[in-house]
Amino acid sequence: xxxxxxxxxxxxxxxxxxxxxxxxxxxxIADSGNQRIRKVTPDGVITTIAGTGVAGFSGDGxxxxxxELNGPSRVSPDNQGNLYFVDSxxxxxxxxxxxxxxxxxxxxxxxxxxGDGxxxxxxxxxxxxxxxxxxxxxxxxxxxxxxxxxxxxxxxxxxxVAGSGVDxxxxxxxxxxxxxxxxxxxxxxxxxxxPLSLAVDSAxxxxxxxxxLEMVLQVDLSGIITDxxxxxxxxxxxxxxxxxxxxxxxxxxxxxxxxxxxNLMIALGDEIVVVSPAGLISNIIQTTYPIxxxxxxxxxxxYSFGPxxxxxxxxxLYAGAAESGTSGDGxxxxxxxxxxxxxxxxxxxxxxxxxxxxxxxxxxxxGIISHFAGTGTYGFDSGDGxxxATASxxxxxxMAVDGAGKRLSGREWKQRSRNR
Numbered sequence: 001x002x003x004x005x006x007x008x009x010x011x012x013x014x015x016x017x018x019x020x021x022x023x024x025x026x027x028x029i030a031d032s033g034n035q036r037i038r039k040v041t042p043d044g045v046i047t048t049i050a051g052t053g054v055a056g057f058s059g060d061g062x063x064x065x066x067x068e069l070n071g072p073s074r075v076s077p078d079n080q081g082n083l084y085f086v087d088s089x090x091x092x093x094x095x096x097x098x099x100x101x102x103x104x105x106x107x108x109x110x111x112x113x114x115g116d117g118x119x120x121x122x123x124x125x126x127x128x129x130x131x132x133x134x135x136x137x138x139x140x141x142x143x144x145x146x147x148x149x150x151x152x153x154x155x156x157x158x159x160x161v162a163g164s165g166v167d168x169x170x171x172x173x174x175x176x177x178x179x180x181x182x183x184x185x186x187x188x189x190x191x192x193x194x195p196l197s198l199a200v201d202s203a204x205x206x207x208x209x210x211x212x213l214e215m216v217l218q219v220d221l222s223g224i225i226t227d228x229x230x231x232x233x234x235x236x237x238x239x240x241x242x243x244x245x246x247x248x249x250x251x252x253x254x255x256x257x258x259x260x261x262x263n264l265m266i267a268l269g270d271e272i273v274v275v276s277p278a279g280l281i282s283n284i285i286q287t288t289y290p291i292x293x294x295x296x297x298x299x300x301x302x303y304s305f306g307p308x309x310x311x312x313x314x315x316x317l318y319a320g321a322a323e324s325g326t327s328g329d330g331x332x333x334x335x336x337x338x339x340x341x342x343x344x345x346x347x348x349x350x351x352x353x354x355x356x357x358x359x360x361x362x363x364x365x366x367g368i369i370s371h372f373a374g375t376g377t378y379g380f381d382s383g384d385g386x387x388x389a390t391a392s393x394x395x396x397x398x399m400a401v402d403g404a405g406k407r408l409s410g411r412e413w414k415q416r417s418r419n420r
Contacts, residue, residue, distance in 0.1 A: 016304055017073035021297040028083055030072040037072055037085055040319050050096055057090045064102035078133035086128045093131055106152050113146040120158040132198040142195045149195055149208055162187035162219050187225035199258040211252040216266060229275050245275040254292060259299040267291040272301050288315040
């Protein structure tokens with residue numbers, strides 16, 4: 001099947017947490033700062049599928065779009081149309097089923113370790129870094145704060161598959177020689193340090209990117225843990241095609257992904273290192289920007305940087321704004337750049353006012369953006385008695401519009417509220 005790359009209209013994400021594609025090419029995004037989960041279809045249409053935009057915890061048993069989330073980060077679709085995501089500050093994994101109903105899947109909200117052998121919904125998790133659903137109905141959790149990788153089986157029972165629960169400090173490399181590693185034994189007795197990302201191959205082997213150990217580890221079906229990539233000083237020897245992945249010094253990897261042919265993609269700085277099923281580095285893909293997170297769509301890697309998602313080979317913007325900024329005044333708001341958007345107000349005529357980096361910008365009802373107030377420079381040393389467009393503005397914590405169409409600052413709004 002030929003992949004058709006489309007340049008999607010620029011949606012703006014706030015602290016993009018993580019993303020994954022499903023088998024149909026739909027892109028699911030944890031828009032963490034906006035407290036939402038969003039979906040981009042292959043033809044470029046973006047919608048919110050979970051979250052009201054208000055940080056909190058509510059909504060289980062009802063429509064996901066009416067639920068409150070708190071710091072959604074990683075996401076993972078399964079083959080049945082369900083989506084799992086890490087609700088970070090609620091210390092749980094939540095699930096959106098194929099009908100759009102949200103529920104808590106794992107974690108009782110307490111930041112601790114408990115629950116192995118029982119229902120996942122009663123378990124305790126801590127600082128979860130990733131979630132991944134496999135083809136067999138299992139869901140794997142990188143329980144980073146507990147230095148473990150855990151699994152919830154198709155019956156909803158949680159267990160630990162890797163990690164002793166004791167963190168292992170980063171190694172020091174005297175004379176560029178690694179200390180001996182205790183690999184080849186039970187994964188339950190092995191000390192993980194910073195498990196950040198997970199992958200699973202078609203046979204059910206689990207791969208763990210441990211940024212603290214600067215390695216990718218493999219846990220096979222019998223529970224034995226081995227080194228899959230890394231185990232050398234960072235950058236020594238230099239990474240090269242044809243080289244054994246286990247003799248390479250990877251450095252810290254924030255994200256991994258497995259393609260349909262068993263090739264493991266490892267995000268390393270501004271490149272993606274491909275490790276073949278034979279354990280050799282088979283390709284090194286250079287990216288335009290440093291990579292925060294990667295996912296695959298039809299075996300092609302996509303990666304996130306800042307507020308944007310890019311497709312590699314060749315590098316091109318796929319979703320999100322390419323950059324932040326304050327340009328676009330006088331033209332369509334959809335093409336404008338924002339530096340640090342904050343409080344928003346709406347008037348009775350459908351105009352929107354956005355506080356953005358020490359100025360207020362206006363988006364008219366017909367979608368045209370313009371400068372409304374402030375100079376873009378912090379201060380309170382000019383402007384009273386003159387045009388709002390040339391006045392200095394400091395930190396604005398809220399805006400509102402009164403019945404006469406007057407824009408109220410956060411201070412005025414609070415004072416009026418007290419006088420009611």
